[in-house]
Every structure is written in structure tokens, then in C-alpha cells.
Amino acid sequence: MSDKKFEIVNGLVVRIFEFEHGQWQQEYPEPGESYHVSGDRIIKTENEHGQQEIEVYLKTPGSDTYYQTHESSSQGHDGLDLDHRDDHDHQETSDGDDNEHESYPFDTRVDGVYTVGDDEYHVINGQVFERETDGYYQTTDQQLEHEGQSHTIEHRYSSPDEETPQGINIRQEDGSHREVESPEHALAEDQSLARLYKAVFDRMPDTDGFQYWSERLDTGVNxxxxxxxxxxxxxxINTYSELDNSQFLDTLYNNVLNRDADSEGHQYWSGQLESNTLSRAQIVQNFSESSEFKDLSAADVGHFIETAGQSSLTTDMIVS
Structure with missing residues (x-):
């Protein structure tokens, strides 16, 4: 895949140069080809026999050459050149729609499924959704301000024809998504995490460990x-691994609830373990989220969260 140079006049590509056999070879746009200039990108669209081929070239920093970043193909739409707009179309398109169109290497006015490299996009009624393993993401015009940086808000849908998003996210530099929560949900999640430390380790969290797991919860970990x-x-393991189920429960009651087990409670949880209805992990979580333990740990948990600070991204950070 060779580099290319483009001669651009008044925003139009008039000549193409490709490096072959040790020198630059001059080419001209062929019938059926169109080139769209968008900043440092050149988007080539070719329609032939009902098939649409799209190539995206990005300018090499500090150079006048371009390298290919994406290549895709799909069924065309009755031979329509998706990157072409005549004067009439341009006049009827608002500036906002035109900007959205330019941000993708396909025409967002035409519904369909588009593949760009490893990415798959669905266009429905002019709305663009990027398909990921956990849903469909739609970029919005909202920004989230966090630690001096602006992040674009994306809405996640389980399918692109849903009216209400399932979640709010930002896309991080590595391409992963991070959840944006309501302040109430973020606080409740942090309280549960702090209680879990107290229930499992009989101590409040260390700040680094707490922030690590808090961020993991915001990036898809259950x-x-x-x-x-x-x-x-x-x-x-050092505290519980050598204990049988009865001893495990006795220790859990004392470490978490600071009391001996009542006979009814001990019998109930023993039955859950013996029948494999619940695992030890599930019982620990039940103890951690019990009303009794919430009351016992409320002061310590509240003090810790106030000291550690908020690590989750919340909706009150979003600006229009």
C-alpha cells in the first residue's frame, strides 16, 4: 500500500501522485471516482456496478504525503455517488448536517450499514450509530469536563432503533468507554465498594485500590x-479458606456484623451454602449490602468517601 500526494485546488483534488518504481507517478481522477477533502483527510469514493468502495487517506505529519487508514466496500445505492453534492443539495443542507456528514467517510443522509476498517456504522433516519460488542453508540454535541480535559458524550443503545439510551458514556483515548453516572448512582456505587472492603478485609479501603476498582466498575466490570x-x-484466603461452611459463617458474622450468628440466620445461610444455592462470594455480598451492616458502617464509609473524593464521572460534569 503506497503513499500518495494530492494536488488540491479550491478544495478539489485535481491530480493524484502515487510513489511507484522509485518515483512519483501522476494520475487523474477516473470516471466513477470522487474525492472529498476534510481537513487532513482525503476520502475517495468509487462506485462501479452497484458496488461502493471507500478509501480514507490521512496526511502524514510534517509531510505533503498521505497514507491510507481505512478501506471498505458495500452495496451502493442505485449508483449514487454518496460523497457528491450538487448545488441544490448543498443549499438544502444545514451547516450542522454538513459538519456531521464531513465527520464520517460516508453519506449520513443515506440509511444503511457501513464498514470502515474494523468499525461498523448504522445510519437510521440520518442518525449514526457505531456498533460495539455491548451496544450501539451515538455521538452527541455535549461535552464532559474532567481534570482539565473535554470528552465527547456518547449515548449507548441496545439497538439503534430505540428511543431512549441505555447509558451515557465517554470514549477514552484507548477506544474504551467509561460510564457517566448520576451523582446519586455514583455515590451509592462508591458506598457499596467501600463496604465490600470492610466486609471482606475488615478494614476500610486504601485510596489507590479503591480508585482502581471504582474506575473498573465504570468501564464495564460488574x-x-x-x-x-x-x-x-x-x-x-488467609482468613477464610481453611474454614468449613459453619466456621465460615461464624467468622463472617463476627468480622462483618460484630456479633455472633443468631441460630435462625446461621441455619438459613448454611442451607444456602449446602444446597449450592448461593456461593460464599454471594453470601459475602449479601452481608455487605445488608441493612444491618449499612447502619454499622455508615460513619466509617461516609468519612472515607469524603476523604478519598469522587472518582466516577457524573452527569453534573456535562456541559452543552
Whole structure:
């Protein structure tokens, strides 16, 4: 895949140069080809026999050459050149729609499924959704301000034809998504995490560990997975691994609730363990989220969260 040079006059590509056999070879746009200039990108669209080919070239920093970043193909739409607009179309398109169109290497006015490299986009009624393993993401015009940086808000849908988003996210530099929560949800999640430390390790969290797991929860890790990780830690194993179910419950009652087990409660949880209805991890989580333990730990948890500070991204950070 060779580099290219483009001669651009008044925003139009008039000549193309490709480096072959040790020198630059001059080419001209062929029939059926169109080139769209968008900042440092050149988007080439070619329609032939109902098939649409799209190539995206990005300018090499500090050079006048371009390298290819994406290549895709899809069924065309009755031979329509998706990157072409005549004067009439341009007059009827608002500036906002035109900017949205330019941000993608396909025409967002035409519904369909578009593949760009490894990415798949669905266009429905002019709305663009990027498909990911956990849903469909739509970029919005809202920004989230965090630690001096601006992040674009994306709405996540389970399918692109839903009216209400399932979640709010930002896309991080590595391409992963991070959840944006309501302040109330973020506080409740942090309280649960701090209580889990107290229930499993009989101590409040260390700040670094707490912030690590808090961010993991915001990037798709389930709370159940955090519990499982805590229960395979040396701290937990050293306390509980050698105990039978009865001893496990007795120790859990004393470490978490600061009291001996009542006979009814001990019998109930023993039955859950013996019948494999609940695992030890699930019982620890039940103890951690019990009303009794919430009351017992409220002061310590509140003091810790106030000291550690908020690590989750919340909706009150969003600006229009």
C-alpha cells in the first residue's frame, strides 16, 4: 500500500501522485471516482456496478504525503455517488448536517450499514450509530469536563432503533468507554465498594485500590466480578479458606456484623451454602449490602468517601 500526494485546488483534488518504481507517478481522477477533502483527510469514493468502495487517506505529519487508514466496500445505492453534492443539495443542507456528514467517510443522509476498517456504522433516519460488542453508540454535541480535559458524550443503545439510551458514556483515548453516572448512582456505587472492603478485609479501603476498582466498575466490570476478585486475594484466603461452611459463617458474622450468628440466620445461610444455592462470594455480598451492616458502617464509609473524593464521572460534569 503506497503513499500518495494530492494536488488540491479550491478544495478539489485535481491530480493524484502515487510513489511507484522509485518515483512519483501522476494520475487523474477516473470516471466513477470522487474525492472529498476534510481537513487532513482525503476520502475517495468509487462506485462501479452497484458496488461502493471507500478509501480514507490521512496526511502524514510534517509531510505533503498521505497514507491510507481505512478501506471498505458495500452495496451502493442505485449508483449514487454518496460523497457528491450538487448545488441544490448543498443549499438544502444545514451547516450542522454538513459538519456531521464531513465527520464520517460516508453519506449520513443515506440509511444503511457501513464498514470502515474494523468499525461498523448504522445510519437510521440520518442518525449514526457505531456498533460495539455491548451496544450501539451515538455521538452527541455535549461535552464532559474532567481534570482539565473535554470528552465527547456518547449515548449507548441496545439497538439503534430505540428511543431512549441505555447509558451515557465517554470514549477514552484507548477506544474504551467509561460510564457517566448520576451523582446519586455514583455515590451509592462508591458506598457499596467501600463496604465490600470492610466486609471482606475488615478494614476500610486504601485510596489507590479503591480508585482502581471504582474506575473498573465504570468501564464495564460488574460488581460481582469485583467480589470474586476480592475473595481470591491473599487477605481473604488467609482468613477464610481453611474454614468449613459453619466456621465460615461464624467468622463472617463476627468480622462483618460484630456479633455472633443468631441460630435462625446461621441455619438459613448454611442451607444456602449446602444446597449450592448461593456461593460464599454471594453470601459475602449479601452481608455487605445488608441493612444491618449499612447502619454499622455508615460513619466509617461516609468519612472515607469524603476523604478519598469522587472518582466516577457524573452527569453534573456535562456541559452543552
Amino acid at each position: 460488581f460481582d466480578d469485583v467480589v470474586e476478585n476480592f475473595l481470591v486475594s491473599p487477605e481473604f
